[in-house]
Amino acid sequence: MSPTTAKSPDVSRRSERSRKAILQASMELVGEVGYPKLTIEAIAARAGVGKQTIYRWWPSKAAVLLDAFTEVVHDQDYESGLPDTGDIEDDLKTVLRATADEFSDAAFEAPYRALAVAAAADPELADQFVARLREPGLEVYVRRLRAGQEAGQIDPDLDLDLAVELLLSPFQQRWLNRSGPLSHEFTDRLVEMVLRALAPREGAR
Amino acid sequence: MSPTTAKSPDVSRRSERSRKAILQASMELVGEVGYPKLTIEAIAARAGVGKQTIYRWWPSKAAVLLDAFTEVVHDQDYESGLPDTGDIEDDLKTVLRATADEFSDAAFEAPYRALAVAAAADPELADQFVARLREPGLEVYVRRLRAGQEAGQIDPDLDLDLAVELLLSPFQQRWLNRSGPLSHEFTDRLVEMVLRALAPREGAR
Numbered sequence: 001m002s003p004t005t006a007k008s009p010d011v012s013r014r015s016e017r018s019r020k021a022i023l024q025a026s027m028e029l030v031g032e033v034g035y036p037k038l039t040i041e042a043i044a045a046r047a048g049v050g051k052q053t054i055y056r057w058w059p060s061k062a063a064v065l066l067d068a069f070t071e072v073v074h075d076q077d078y079e080s081g082l083p084d085t086g087d088i089e090d091d092l093k094t095v096l097r098a099t100a101d102e103f104s105d106a107a108f109e110a111p112y113r114a115l116a117v118a119a120a121a122d123p124e125l126a127d128q129f130v131a132r133l134r135e136p137g138l139e140v141y142v143r144r145l146r147a148g149q150e151a152g153q154i155d156p157d158l159d160l161d162l163a164v165e166l167l168l169s170p171f172q173q174r175w176l177n178r179s180g181p182l183s184h185e186f187t188d189r190l191v192e193m194v195l196r197a198l199a200p201r202e203g204a205r
Numbered sequence: 206m207s208p209t210t211a212k213s214p215d216v217s218r219r220s221e222r223s224r225k226a227i228l229q230a231s232m233e234l235v236g237e238v239g240y241p242k243l244t245i246e247a248i249a250a251r252a253g254v255g256k257q258t259i260y261r262w263w264p265s266k267a268a269v270l271l272d273a274f275t276e277v278v279h280d281q282d283y284e285s286g287l288p289d290t291g292d293i294e295d296d297l298k299t300v301l302r303a304t305a306d307e308f309s310d311a312a313f314e315a316p317y318r319a320l321a322v323a324a325a326a327d328p329e330l331a332d333q334f335v336a337r338l339r340e341p342g343l344e345v346y347v348r349r350l351r352a353g354q355e356a357g358q359i360d361p362d363l364d365l366d367l368a369v370e371l372l373l374s375p376f377q378q379r380w381l382n383r384s385g386p387l388s389h390e391f392t393d394r395l396v397e398m399v400l401r402a403l404a405p406r407e408g409a410r
Contacts, residue, residue, distance in 0.1 A: 034326065036241075113325065113326070114326075116325065117322055117325045117326045119382065120318065120321065120322045120325065120381050120382070121239065121318070121319075121322045123383060126382060126383045126384075127383075129382070130382055130383070130384045134382060134384060135384075158398075159394060159398075162375070162391075162394055162395065162398060163398070165375040165378065165379070166371060166375055166395075166398060166399065166402075168378075169374035169375040169377070169378040169379075170367070170370040170371055170374040172374070172378055173370065173373075173374040173377055173378060174370070174374075176325050176381070177324065177325070177331060177334070177335055177339060178328060178331045178332075178335070179331075179335045179339055179340075186367075189364060189367055190367065190370075190371075193363075193364075193367055193368070193371060193402050194371065194402060196401065196402040196403075196404075197371075197398050197399060197401040197402035198401075199401075202407045
């Protein structure tokens with residue numbers, strides 16, 4: 001759904017500006033006050049729009065936030081996919097290092113944590129979180145691993161969905177529990193250990 | 206710190222009964238109302254004690270809850286350790302199946318989720334959660350993997366802390382995100398895939 005359908009260019013431009021301001025405001029605010037205290041009113045005030053503008057385009061604060069995150073992540077990975085230089089170890093290390101850097105950025109980390117915490121407490125939000133953000137996020141990894149299978153670097157019989165859980169969950173758990181540093185050292189060792197599980201079995205090639 | 210130090214047997218017995226009632230009440234209530242709305246007053250009412258009794262033994266609701274969970278988990282694994290039949294795959298599958306069953310029990314799952322969500326939102330609580338519950342929980346797995354190293358079933362050069370993160374994080378993420386079933390099928394496949402990463406390298410034995 002786009003708010004700019006069938007409008008004149010000027011109206012479209014204004015709408016697009018408002019839309020981006022609303023998404024930006026929702027990200028900032030949820031990082032500042034947390035999901036339970038986030039309100040449409042506060043988002044509208046921060047974005048400089050009337051709250052009816054928000055209600056016209058989104059049914060709930062959850063919907064606003066999920067659009068905001070989808071847009072941020074979409075811009076990055078979902079369409080272009082992961083790098084594929086032919087060296088799967090190198091490519092995965094590059095991507096996980098970049099992800100570690102991203103999670104060290106409070107402007108991204110705080111809102112994402114607020115959303116993850118809210119989703120963990122709220123099954124309905126969790127369903128949307130999984131469908132809109134988590135599943136598409138995992139899918140780009142599955143595609144890269146499938147290319148690795150085709151290149152003979154990954155066991156062709158492997159369950160790639162489970163393989164991606166193996167790769168990403170330790171990162172996500174460390175982040176959510178703050179139980180260890182999200183360093184490049186950590187992500188490199190993680191990629192190396194997981195690739196041992198994914199390698200074709202000796203003698204099976 | 207024990208509330209029963211240097212008391213007569215009768216007083217000790219009453220104290221112990223109150224202590225257990227308080228821990229039980231805190232678990233039930235946090236599962237019902239969530240961590241933010243949990244109060245010492247409500248725990249006292251549910252346990253049938255005065256709230257001063259709670260304040261005498263614990264500084265905060267977080268402290269009560271962490272004791273409650275430590276006791277539940279302690280009773281199970283922390284001292285006895287994981288099973289060691291000599292077959293590491295079989296032992297890990299047994300343990301993860303039992304853990305999956307435990308997380309399907311609402312009486313355990315709901316309070317644990319409430320605590321995990323609260324810890325994700327609160328760095329101070331997260332520190333205690335990691336130190337009191339997560340680290341000791343991981344340590345029993347590290348000990349079992351170390352025995353596997355000594356038996357020649359696990360690569361002797363492996364970082365066992367990271368290995369345990371690899372084993373447990375996909376389970377924890379699925380649970381927290383409700384992103385897939387915590388079935389025995391899942392935990393079995395997880396154990397099998399992780400053991401591929403942990404096996405001694407061919408030719409290195």
